[in-house]
Amino acid sequence: MTDDGVHMQIGQVAQRTELSIRTVRHYDDVGLVTPSARTVGGFRLYTESDVERLLVIRRMKPLDFTLAEMKQLLESLD
Template structure:
């Protein structure tokens, strides 16, 4: 299944991204489909889906499209066995993204706590006669 190509609808289902969003990521160069059908339809692989999932995870944390592209490129560099100067820069950028992601998660957890407190308060008051 690793080299099996999927159409955009299947990819949208698997990634929980809209077809429009996936097309946009192609248009801006974040995730280019691995192939095209004879009719010109976008065809994606498991590797493409992995890239889309990284983007989906970054988006709610406030990363820009440029940062998403750079992180995807950095992950590819680290996956490459060669050890060159770009390896060090990629590692540093990934570490920076990790720190930002942790900070964003802390912020989101705090917001979720506030939302849950409000929900509990509203539930308490909506039960009154």
């Protein structure tokens, strides 16, 4: 899917993925997802591809993947 240059703020991403803002930030901190851009003020900006990645992560969580296992699997898919 193309992103068409559309960026979403973390609150929009959290709402679309049904993850908390804190969880999205944590996934960034541990390297599971990286914001596609940042504002001049340092706010995280995400694209549709980032949202899709977070949805994959959300689906892995109930399957008892560890964060390290998730990261390894996502890296192999990139």
